[in-house]
Amino acid sequence: MMASKVRSDVTMADVAAAAGVSRTTVSFVLNKRQAGIPEETRTRVLEAVSTLGYRPNAGARALASQRSDWIGLLTEIVTAPFAVNVIKGAKDRAWADHKYLLIASTDDNVTDAAGLADQTVQIEKLLEQRIEGLLLAATWHRAITVPDVAREVPTVLVNCFDAAGEFPSIVPDEVGGGVVATQRLVAAGHTRIGFITFEDDIPAGQGRLRGYTRALEAAGLPFEPTLVTGGDATALGGYDAANRLLDLAERPTALFCGNDRMAMGAYDAIKERGLSIPGDLAVTGFDNQELVSAYLRPALTTVALPFEEMGAAGVATLTALIQGEEVPSLQTVSCSLLERSSV
Amino acid sequence: MMASKVRSDVTMADVAAAAGVSRTTVSFVLNKRQAGIPEETRTRVLEAVSTLGYRPNAGARALASQRSDWIGLLTEIVTAPFAVNVIKGAKDRAWADHKYLLIASTDDNVTDAAGLADQTVQIEKLLEQRIEGLLLAATWHRAITVPDVAREVPTVLVNCFDAAGEFPSIVPDEVGGGVVATQRLVAAGHTRIGFITFEDDIPAGQGRLRGYTRALEAAGLPFEPTLVTGGDATALGGYDAANRLLDLAERPTALFCGNDRMAMGAYDAIKERGLSIPGDLAVTGFDNQELVSAYLRPALTTVALPFEEMGAAGVATLTALIQGEEVPSLQTVSCSLLERSSV
DNA sequence: CTGTTAGCGCCTTCAG
DNA sequence: CTGAAGGCGCTAACAG
Numbered sequence: 022m023m024a025s026k027v028r029s030d031v032t033m034a035d036v037a038a039a040a041g042v043s044r045t046t047v048s049f050v051l052n053k054r055q056a057g058i059p060e061e062t063r064t065r066v067l068e069a070v071s072t073l074g075y076r077p078n079a080g081a082r083a084l085a086s087q088r089s090d091w092i093g094l095l096t097e098i099v100t101a102p103f104a105v106n107v108i109k110g111a112k113d114r115a116w117a118d119h120k121y122l123l124i125a126s127t128d129d130n131v132t133d134a135a136g137l138a139d140q141t142v143q144i145e146k147l148l149e150q151r152i153e154g155l156l157l158a159a160t161w162h163r164a165i166t167v168p169d170v171a172r173e174v175p176t177v178l179v180n181c182f183d184a185a186g187e188f189p190s191i192v193p194d195e196v197g198g199g200v201v202a203t204q205r206l207v208a209a210g211h212t213r214i215g216f217i218t219f220e221d222d223i224p225a226g227q228g229r230l231r232g233y234t235r236a237l238e239a240a241g242l243p244f245e246p247t248l249v250t251g252g253d254a255t256a257l258g259g260y261d262a263a264n265r266l267l268d269l270a271e272r273p274t275a276l277f278c279g280n281d282r283m284a285m286g287a288y289d290a291i292k293e294r295g296l297s298i299p300g301d302l303a304v305t306g307f308d309n310q311e312l313v314s315a316y317l318r319p320a321l322t323t324v325a326l327p328f329e330e331m332g333a334a335g336v337a338t339l340t341a342l343i344q345g346e347e348v349p350s351l352q353t354v355s356c357s358l359l360e361r362s363s364v
Numbered sequence: 365m366m367a368s369k370v371r372s373d374v375t376m377a378d379v380a381a382a383a384g385v386s387r388t389t390v391s392f393v394l395n396k397r398q399a400g401i402p403e404e405t406r407t408r409v410l411e412a413v414s415t416l417g418y419r420p421n422a423g424a425r426a427l428a429s430q431r432s433d434w435i436g437l438l439t440e441i442v443t444a445p446f447a448v449n450v451i452k453g454a455k456d457r458a459w460a461d462h463k464y465l466l467i468a469s470t471d472d473n474v475t476d477a478a479g480l481a482d483q484t485v486q487i488e489k490l491l492e493q494r495i496e497g498l499l500l501a502a503t504w505h506r507a508i509t510v511p512d513v514a515r516e517v518p519t520v521l522v523n524c525f526d527a528a529g530e531f532p533s534i535v536p537d538e539v540g541g542g543v544v545a546t547q548r549l550v551a552a553g554h555t556r557i558g559f560i561t562f563e564d565d566i567p568a569g570q571g572r573l574r575g576y577t578r579a580l581e582a583a584g585l586p587f588e589p590t591l592v593t594g595g596d597a598t599a600l601g602g603y604d605a606a607n608r609l610l611d612l613a614e615r616p617t618a619l620f621c622g623n624d625r626m627a628m629g630a631y632d633a634i635k636e637r638g639l640s641i642p643g644d645l646a647v648t649g650f651d652n653q654e655l656v657s658a659y660l661r662p663a664l665t666t667v668a669l670p671f672e673e674m675g676a677a678g679v680a681t682l683t684a685l686i687q688g689e690e691v692p693s694l695q696t697v698s699c700s701l702l703e704r705s706s707v
Numbered sequence: 708c709t710g711t712t713a714g715c716g717c718c719t720t721c722a723g
Numbered sequence: 724c725t726g727a728a729g730g731c732g733c734t735a736a737c738a739g
Contacts, residue, residue, distance in 0.1 A: 032715095032716060032717085033716065033717065033718095034716080034717095042725075042726090043725060043726045043727080044716095044717080044718090044726085045718085045719085045725065045726060045727085046724085046725060046726080048717070048718060048719085049724090049725085052718085058724070058725085059724080062724090062725090076488070076491055076492055077492055077716090077717080078427070078492065078494060078715090078716055078717070079423070079492040079493045079494070080422070080423035080424070080426045080427050080432070080493070080494060080715095080716085080717095081423070081427050081715070081716035081717045081718090081731090082716080082717055082718075083423045083717090083731090084421070084423050084424050084427060084715090084716080084717070084718090084730095084731045084732065084733090085716075085717040085718040085719080085730080085731055086717075086718055086719085086731085087718095087731070089423070105448065108469060109469070112469060121489060122468075123466065123467075124466075124467040124469075126451060126452070126455060145419070146464060148419055149419055149420055149421065149422040150422045150423070151421060151422070151423060255659060256659035256660070256661060257659075257661065260661065282655070282659050285659055285660075286659075286661070289635075289661055292632075292635065292636075293635075310655055312625070312653055312655040312656055313655055313656065313659075316598055316599035316600075316625050316628055316629070316656075317599070317628075318599060318600065318603065318629065318632055375731090375732055375733085376732065376733065377732080377733095385709075385710085386709060386710045386711080387710090387732090387733080387734090388709065388710060388711080388734085388735085389708085389709060389710080391733070391734065391735090392708090392709085395734085401708070401709085402708080405708090405709090420732085420733080421731090421732050421733070423731095423732085423733095424715090424731070424732035424733045424734090425732080425733055425734075426715090426733090427715045427716065427717090427731090427732080427733070427734090428714080428715055428732075428733040428734040428735080429715085429733075429734055429735085430715070430734090
């Protein structure tokens with residue numbers, strides 16, 4: 022099997038010739054730059070464009086106009102696929118602004134030198150394409166080290182932030198998410214609510230815990246340290262932590278799990294004791310990793326991370342930055358509750 | 365917060381001036397086109413490049429050389445994130461060939477008109493960047509409708525195929541995967557192996573079933589229709605199907621589940637009966653959706669779909685096609701068994 | 708081995 | 724309202 026058709030090579034000059042006008046005129050009608058071009062000329066040009074199958078050459082346009090309309094997006098997509106919605110949000114918002122996304126990806130959740138080097142190379146490639154701005158997106162909310170080259174162009178951080186606070190960033194409202202997850206349980210009448218947190222000290226853990234305590238406080242419920250226990254962020258970690266909570270003399274009637282994977286493990290612990298969800302124990306998760314939460318039985322009520330919105334906000338912020346506007350250094354996007362059947 | 369640094373604007377002429385040579389010479393050392401340039405000149409140029417922070421302008425280069433070195437990749441990544449490894453494979457292979465990936469994404473598993481239109485627009489944008497070839501990647505193995513514009517440039521299909529067989533395509537070896545998943549169970553000594561298939565008639569279902577029957581045959585085991593049952597491709601579908609199999613008078617001692625989500629449901633059905641995995645029932649899945657398979661308890665032995673390899677094969681095939689070589693119209697990439705703890 | 712000379716396809720003043 | 728002319732940054736013959 023071989024390649025069939027070759028790309029036509031019609032240029033603007035061809036269109037001009039076919040329409041019997043100058044290249045300037047063609048450029049004007051295509052870019053809607055000049056107001057008063059006779060309708061008749063306009064349609065003649067447009068017809069020539071479509072019959073010849075003319076397609077503007079983005080590279081040439083960028084060269085001449087010194088504007089590429091490209092925005093670069095570097096993401097660690099490969100390692101934590103569920104964050105791809107950032108791409109969707111960014112892409113849609115960019116298109117609406119007549120900007121286009123150049124997506125590059127990194128292999129790793131880099132903190133090490135090799136990863137930084139890889140990122141640098143990727144960004145350089147993006148820079149060679151003369152992107153007007155750069156979006157750096159992480160798969161999980163955390164502090165990152167921004168490669169130096171990123172400074173060559175306006176840069177916005179999505180789902181992450183730099184320790185120095187040098188770059189504008191967009192992050193999820195972990196605290197607010199913790200509040201809604203807990204409130205849902207409170208609303209269902211629970212007063213002894215366990216919280217399974219991460220043993221690692223990460224922004225998600227800190228924020229969600231704070232949300233939990235705030236919601237308790239707002240509801241006039243006491244905070245009991247024994248109801249909070251940590252584990253690693255996996256199903257096994259959740260299983261162990263849930264068992265600890267279920268072993269309590271006065272065991273909780275509801276569990277707020279730090280993430281969906283831990284909730285997956287908690288389900289096992291609960292079911293093993295012959296307890297039912299949500300009858301004996303109500304459960305809420307966090308992250309809405311659909312592969313997990315939607316297919317658990319019963320389906321898990323959880324809090325969705327606003328990846329799509331963060332992607333869109335990233336582009337909007339970047340666009341403003343490119344135009345020299347002032348932008349907030351930290352934006353927080355709220356997380357919403359997804360009601361399913363575990364409460 | 366505002367944008368800080370502006371991108372420098374050093375051009376090749378600047379480098380030439382700084383190094384005291386002509387632009388041609390700079391171009392030669394940068395592109396390694398001319399063999400015998402004095403080491404001394406070379407280093408002088410390279411130094412100028414780095415002190416000035418020169419960065420080649422890809423657009424200008426493409427314009428002059430009529431080669432963009434870009435390959436377009438259109439994927440439905442957003443809807444089925446786990447297939448992102450296609451990107452990784454494609455990217456790595458492309459970089460090795462000094463080609464770069466321009467990634468675009470579609471919102472939907474399109475078969476409808478709106479989706480096709482969206483794809484068309486995306487491809488056109490890619491074409492304006494003068495990509496030299498196009499990769500169309502699907503998230504699940506199936507027949508797709510290729511937008512007409514794709515014909516303007518060499519195109520290869522990844523994890524999908526067109527009904528007319530007009531485009532070269534790369535697909536997973538579902539049959540082979542079905543064979544290894546079944547064989548693993550046979551190797552563990554099982555002789556009554558149930559198979560949970562998809563009720564929808566899709567390539568994955570057909571292939572995996574064929575693999576199951578072949579493996580049985582190769583092992584000299586009888587094929588019993590009652591041991592094969594279908595359901596929809598979700599945890600619930602797997603749960604129901606597993607229950608049906610477990611209700612059999614002479615129940616199977618092993619279950620090959622059509623995919624990991626169904627295996628997730630099967631686990632529930634098994635555990636509810638107080639049966640243990642793999643003690644009472646061994647289980648294999650398919651797809652290796654890590655969020656599920658790695659975190660199930662016990663971790664699921666499953667078959668991994670070769671996304672990364674398919675991405676790489678796609679780029680390799682496309683590169684050949686671009687160079688006018690003959691390529692096979694259908695390539696099948698083998699699926700490998702991932703041993704965990706459920707057998 | 709290095710410099711000169713043309714464009715690549717498009718945009719953009721500036722005249723007409 | 725439309726055309727002519729120059730140039731964006733780079734590559735590629737072709738001389739020297």
